Amino acid sequence: MGYRIKSGDTLSRIASVNKTTVSALMKSNPQIKNANNILSGATLKLPGQSDGFEDAPIKRSGAGSTKSSDKSSTFDAPSAGSSSSGVKGPKGNPYEIANQHKGKNAGALKLEKKGVGADMDNGVGNKVNCANFVSACLEQAGMITDRQHSNLVSGLQNNLDKDKNFKRVSLQDAKKGDVVSMKTGPGAEDRHVVIFAGWKNGKPEFIGSNNRNKDGTQKITTGPANYPILSIHQYRG
Template sequence: MTAISSHSIAWGDTLSHIAQRAGSTVDALMALNPHITDPDVIYAGTSLRLGGGEGASAADSTSTAIGTRSVAGTDALARGGNAASIAQQFLGTHVGELKHSGQLPMQTWVPDNVNCANFVSACLQQAGVIDASQGSASVDQLAGNLKGDGWQTVSLQDARAGDVVLMQRDGQSHVVLFAGFENGQPRFIGSNNVNSDGTQSISWGGASGRYEIITPPR
């Protein structure tokens, strides 16, 4: 029987799991695939050389990263597009500054006190999980778009970092990202009303009371 010489990377794959299934090691796979410089970051849709046969192609620059790296400060894998780890890069940033910085595809017209959906949409777009047509500055519209595209409700135990957390709070809609667990407790990150003037900054928290977690099609 001819050994499989390559593997097409899929969502949820990790280099260690691929190595185990192939009877290899992470170091051996990295040696065969020099385009992989970080064993915790591989790319969905690219081909991984397992040994023998023709060499696999290098990672396509348009491929979507699988975030197998743990979100800093959590013990959960940042799968599901790595939107949570993207969000974490902006912790403490005032949303008014962020939306005009060009670092994320945020809509600049949104008032500084209601940017939760604007921020979550931008992180999902930046991660390659959704395109611009699926994002929205409206929580209800974003939820409708995602559910219409097959996102499904999951339990907290089955949630992945980067999943979207929807809630009603004080009669208003709010949305943040699930960012894994720390010391057994769930962590959330988003654009929250934490400033004394009622405007938003990127912070931990934002989920309280009853909430719904939705995840992309798996």
Template sequence: MSTSYRIKSGDTLSHLAQRHNTSVSALMKANPQIKNADLIYAGKSLNIPGAKDSFEGGTGSTGGARRSGGASGGQSAQDVQGPTSSGPGTRGPNGSPFDIASQHLGKNAGSLKLEKNGVGLAMEDWVPNNVNCANFVSGVLRQAGQISAGQHDNSVMGLQRKLDNDPNFKRISLQDAKPGDVVSMKTNGGQHVVMFAGWKDGKATFIGSNNVNSDGSQRITISGFNYPIMSVHQYQG
């Protein structure tokens, strides 16, 4: 979810990009009114992309989360080793979102966004590499045919609102979740969104774009978390 920042005297885009863990190009794309990266004006409002969607903080993870030393300063998730007990998942007109997401396990989000087909083509490449969780989930749902291009959202709360307004989705409990269901979580620093991946040793696992790389960027993994669940959306179409 983007936030608004009022530009102060002496600010530069490069300094602001570093401060907010994003890039100058991402700031330019989020603020099309800026035509020259070297020319911004004090007092004007600046849109900061993804400032509340990074996978930050938290008390731990059911998969054994560890503290990352990366640039994001967040907590990274540890991969779940071995298969999960998943059972049949939800399907869209074009297939299972869980199966589609699983095809990209181990890929860095930054590399996936540059692919010119499938989920990579559906993802927006300007989104910073440490905040791609909603970008990835949206791309997977689009490939499965469960949402339209207009419903794609790069923020957790924005995607949650769109699924709430879509009659093909309904909120359910985690206990009733099927692989591919969309799970939004509350972290200390903001929000995170993944998809349910099944149960392993009695604990829920999730597939998504997670901050597991040493530099704080994201990679597609199946992980366990114990963050509070805000919502679980299941496709009913």
């Protein structure tokens, strides 16, 4: 995951919080020449992590869970009468906004000078853009402000939990445009965030910035997931 450096941060503190070392951070971020000289506002790549759906996702007994745990359970399609229409902000639906960029590489999208690309942080590594992309889609929909943008899944989760316009819902009540955070590995920050894209053949689909390119970099893709769900945030405006 990417980490945006805050005023007063030190490399040793960032390493401690993210359970890594200063040397590992410097190896993953060759732009850092002096461990004692880091710039506030820049984004660091955390070593040994990617944050998207791989071509060969983690195998689990089920497809996901709506609980904040690493246990999986089977996804169920919504019952008759459940709402699946898209949720909209003042400027649109995040799913529709994300879908306009389907097939684009995250690295190229970040260079665009308007729309989602302009709201993405260009300092984030091309293998770790999931929260960067989802945050930008929410900004474009008018659901969050630039200050609520986070390049960390846990950071975006926390920001949405604090926002009175968002409420956690179950998968049964999910609507297109909801923010879905998932657990992708054993570490505290092994997480991924995508946007709910509706149901297909009784299974949920998601759109987001995923590690689909052969070199591990991300592109905007849609598909099912094989990871436990940590949270689903729905905009209530």
